[in-house]
Amino acid sequence: MELDKDANNASVSDGADMRMFWRKLWKMQIPQKIRHFAWRAARDILPTKANLRLRHVLMDDVCEECGATAETFIHLFWECQRARETWSSFKNFRVLVRTHFRSFMDFLWFVLMEADWSNEDSAMAVSLVWTLWTHRNEVRHGGMRKNGRELFLRCQHYMEEHWAALILPLKHPQSLDSKWSPPQLPFYKANVDGVVFGKQKEAGVGVVIRDHEGNFIAGLSKKFKAPLGATEVEAKAFETGISFAKEVGI
Ligand SMILES: [Zn+2]
Numbered sequence: 001m002e003l004d005k006d007a008n009n010a011s012v013s014d015g016a017d018m019r020m021f022w023r024k025l026w027k028m029q030i031p032q033k034i035r036h037f038a039w040r041a042a043r044d045i046l047p048t049k050a051n052l053r054l055r056h057v058l059m060d061d062v063c064e065e066c067g068a069t070a071e072t073f074i075h076l077f078w079e080c081q082r083a084r085e086t087w088s089s090f091k092n093f094r095v096l097v098r099t100h101f102r103s104f105m106d107f108l109w110f111v112l113m114e115a116d117w118s119n120e121d122s123a124m125a126v127s128l129v130w131t132l133w134t135h136r137n138e139v140r141h142g143g144m145r146k147n148g149r150e151l152f153l154r155c156q157h158y159m160e161e162h163w164a165a166l167i168l169p170l171k172h173p174q175s176l177d178s179k180w181s182p183p184q185l186p187f188y189k190a191n192v193d194g195v196v197f198g199k200q201k202e203a204g205v206g207v208v209i210r211d212h213e214g215n216f217i218a219g220l221s222k223k224f225k226a227p228l229g230a231t232e233v234e235a236k237a238f239e240t241g242i243s244f245a246k247e248v249g250i
Contacts, residue, residue, distance in 0.1 A: 085148025164219030
C-alpha cells in the first residue's frame with residue numbers, strides 16, 4: 001500500500017508500517033474519553049474557532065489563549081504560547097515544539113513511530129493534547145486559566161491514576177472480587193503492589209486507595225531506575241503507598 005504523503009500528512013511508506021501504527025494506537029493505555037477525543041481530532045472535526053468560522057457559526061476566530069492569530073487546530077496544540085509552554089514542561093516533549101505538524105495524524109505518527117518513547121510517554125503526549133483542549137473549553141466557560149506546567153502536572157496526575165487502576169485489578173483479580181474487603185467507615189484501604197523489570201534494571205510500584213464502599217479514591221504508579229529484588233520492591237511499594245496516602249490527605 002502506498003499512501004500519498006501530502007494527502008494524509010503521515011510519512012507512510014508501506015502496509016507493515018501502517019499496521020504497526022494502528023496496533024500501537026489501539027494498545028495505547030489511555031482512558032476511553034481521550035481515545036474518543038483522539039478519534040475526533042484525527043478526523044479534524046473538533047469545534048476549534050477556525051472550524052466554527054468556516055461553518056459560519058462564529059465571526060471571530062482569534063485564539064483566546066494568546067489573541068495573536070486564528071485558533072486553528074495546529075495553532076492551539078503546537079504553535080500557541082500555552083501549548084509550547086506545556087510541551088516544554090517535560091524534556092522528552094520539547095522536540096514537539098520544534099517539529100512542524102500539519103495534522104493530528106502527523107503528530108500521532110511521530111509519537112508512535114518516530115519518537116522512540118516509552119508507552120507511558122506516548123500515552124502522556126496524546127493525553128496532553130486532550131488536556132489542552134479541555135483547558136481551552138474551561139477557559140471559554142469562565143474557568144481559571146492555568147499555565148503550561150500546571151496543565152502538564154494535571155495531565156500526569158490523571159494518567160497515573162488511570163494506569164494504577166489498570167494495573168492492580170489485572171494482577172490480582174481475586175483480591176478485588178472474593179478476597180478484597182472494604183475498610184470500615186471512616187477508614188480507607190490502600191492496596192499496593194510491586195513488579196520487577198529485571199532486564200531493564202527497573203522496578204514499578206502501584207497504589208490504589210479505596211473507601212468503605214470500594215470506590216476508587218486515588219491511585220498512582222511509579223517506575224524506579226534501580227535493580228531491586230522482589231522483597232525490596234514489595235517494601236518500596238508499601239513505603240510508596242504510605243507516603244502517597246499522606247500526600248492525598250488520608
Ligand atoms: Zn494562541
